[in-house]
Amino acid sequence: MTTVTGEPRIGDAFGEMIRDAYAVATGIGPRPLVGGRLPRPVIEIIERDDGLINGAPAAHYLDGPRDWQPYDHRAVDRVRGRTLDIGVGGGRIALHLQERGVPVTGLDTSAGALRVCRQRGVRDLVHGTVDAHAADDRRYDTFLLLGNNLGLIEGRERAPGFLAALAALARPGAQVIAHGTDPYGTSDAVHTGYHELNRRRGRLGGQLRLRLRYRELGTEWFDYLVCSVDELAELVHGSPWRLVDVDDGDHPYYLATLKLAA
Ligand SMILES: C[S@@+](CC[C@H](N)C(=O)[O-])C[C@H]1O[C@@H](n2cnc3c(N)ncnc32)[C@H](O)[C@@H]1O
Numbered sequence: 001m002t003t004v005t006g007e008p009r010i011g012d013a014f015g016e017m018i019r020d021a022y023a024v025a026t027g028i029g030p031r032p033l034v035g036g037r038l039p040r041p042v043i044e045i046i047e048r049d050d051g052l053i054n055g056a057p058a059a060h061y062l063d064g065p066r067d068w069q070p071y072d073h074r075a076v077d078r079v080r081g082r083t084l085d086i087g088v089g090g091g092r093i094a095l096h097l098q099e100r101g102v103p104v105t106g107l108d109t110s111a112g113a114l115r116v117c118r119q120r121g122v123r124d125l126v127h128g129t130v131d132a133h134a135a136d137d138r139r140y141d142t143f144l145l146l147g148n149n150l151g152l153i154e155g156r157e158r159a160p161g162f163l164a165a166l167a168a169l170a171r172p173g174a175q176v177i178a179h180g181t182d183p184y185g186t187s188d189a190v191h192t193g194y195h196e197l198n199r200r201r202g203r204l205g206g207q208l209r210l211r212l213r214y215r216e217l218g219t220e221w222f223d224y225l226v227c228s229v230d231e232l233a234e235l236v237h238g239s240p241w242r243l244v245d246v247d248d249g250d251h252p253y254y255l256a257t258l259k260l261a262a
Pocket of ligand 1: 014060061086087088089090091092093107108109110113128129130145146147148149152
C-alpha cells in the first residue's frame with residue numbers, strides 16, 4: 001500500500017532523470033509525456049536544507065563539446081594519461097575523451113547514469129565511490145571533477161578522506177582537475193543568509209546540504225561544497241596533494257589543478 005507522507009521515495013533520482021533526458025534527446029526509450037501525449041521537460045530539482053528549491057533543465061548533462069562552457073574545453077585540454085572521470089553523469093566528457101583516444105574510466109554512484117553512459121558508448125565504467133574504487137587494482141594519471149564536482153569534497157570532515165582516496169588511486173605525478181564556483185560574490189540575501197547560517201553551525205559558508213528530486217524519487221540529503229579558492233587551498237593543505245594552478249578566467253567559476261606531492 002502507498003503511504004502518503006509528502007516525502008520522496010529514496011532512489012536513483014539522478015539516474016532516472018538522465019534516462020528521461022536521454023530519451024527526449026534521442027527518441028530512444030519511452031519519453032516523459034504530459035497526459036500521455038505532450039512532451040514533458042526533464043528538470044533537475046535541487047532542494048537545499050533551508051527550503052530553497054531550484055530547477056534546471058537536465059539536457060546539458062548530455063551536451064556535446066559545441067555547447068560546453070569555455071572552462072570545460074580548457075579542462076579537457078589539460079588531461080593526460082589514464083583518466084578517471086569522477087561523477088561521470090551522462091558521459092559528455094568521457095565520451096569526448098574516448099573519441100580523442102584518451103584511456104578514460106567513468107565512475108559514478110548512479111547506476112542509471114552509468115546505463116546512459118553505456119548506451120552512449122562509454123566503454124569503461126565503474127559503479128561506486130572513489131573510496132571503494134581505491135581497493136581495485138587501477139591507477140590513474142588524471143582525475144576529473146567537472147560539472148562543479150569539486151563539490152564532492154563536501155567540507156572539512158570529508159576532504160581528507162576524499163583526497164586520500166584519490167592519492168591511493170594515483171600514479172606518480174598524477175593531477176586532479178576540478179571545476180569549482182566561488183559562492184561569495186553574490187549579494188542575494190537568500191544565499192548570503194545561508195552562508196551565515198552555515199558558519200554559525202560550524203560549516204564552511206558554501207557547504208550546501210542538498211537532495212535531488214525527480215518525479216516521486218529523491219536522494220538522501222548530502223553535503224556538496226561550493227568554496228572559494230582560499231578555502232580550497234586550506235582543505236588541500238596537509239593532504240597528499242598540492243594546489244598548483246587556478247584558472248579563474250571565467251570568474252566566479254574556476255578550474256583548480258592539484259598535483260600529487262612527490
Ligand atoms: C553535477 S553532476 C556532474 C556530471 C558530469 N561530471 C558533468 O560534468 O556533466 C554530478 C554527478 O556526480 C555523481 N555523484 C554524486 N555523488 C557521487 C559520489 N560520491 N561519487 C561518485 N559520483 C557521484 C552523480 O550521480 C552525478 O552523475
